[in-house]
Amino acid sequence: GESVGLHLPTLSVQEGDNSIINCAYSNSASDYFIWYKQESGKGPQFIIDIRSNMDKRQGQRVTVLLNKTVKHLSLQIAATQPGDSAVYFCAENFTGNQFYFGTGTSLTVIP
């Protein structure tokens, strides 16, 4: 999962397994959250979002869970594929539609 600091957390999973990436956000007033995927040398790519009035949202192979009590987000990727290898960021939005990013988690999928 994510943590504050200079070292990028890493997660390695076998192809076909499910992945869970965690994120602790900072501001209890945050009301909108996005998960981004970033491949090496590219800009972040939108994966899925969730608003604070929800605790779960599902997309294609991805599910985001939000626990406002402990300020925690998770991203679940079902049947992880080699193309899912990337760095994953959660971003929180609490003022003026400004997005604040965590450190990120590096996901490696082992074929």
Place this chain on the structure above:
Amino acid sequence: EAEVAQSPRYKITEKSQAVAFWCDPISGHATLYWYRQILGQGPELLVQFQDESVVDDSQLPKDRFSAERLKGVDSTLKIQPAELGDSAMYLCASSLRTANTEAFFGQGTRLTVV
């Protein structure tokens, strides 16, 4: 599919020189952001525009950085003079409106200051 366009993709410059980055947001997106991303870290907001107006530039080092969006469409971020510590990826993003709307990122400009 509409994309945020950025140029150049890569830029190498000597310290103390001036450098500029350009961003064209997705058509119709009123909000434009410039972020800086140091290797191994998450993007950090430098400046946010709503149309042609600056909404927030509190994290922009104004002694050397400037940003403009004169006609409320494309935007330029400038650094003068560049310092070694400015080496990073500079990302532009745009969103449709202000409140709780996803931001879409461009591919970024990788700046190396030597």
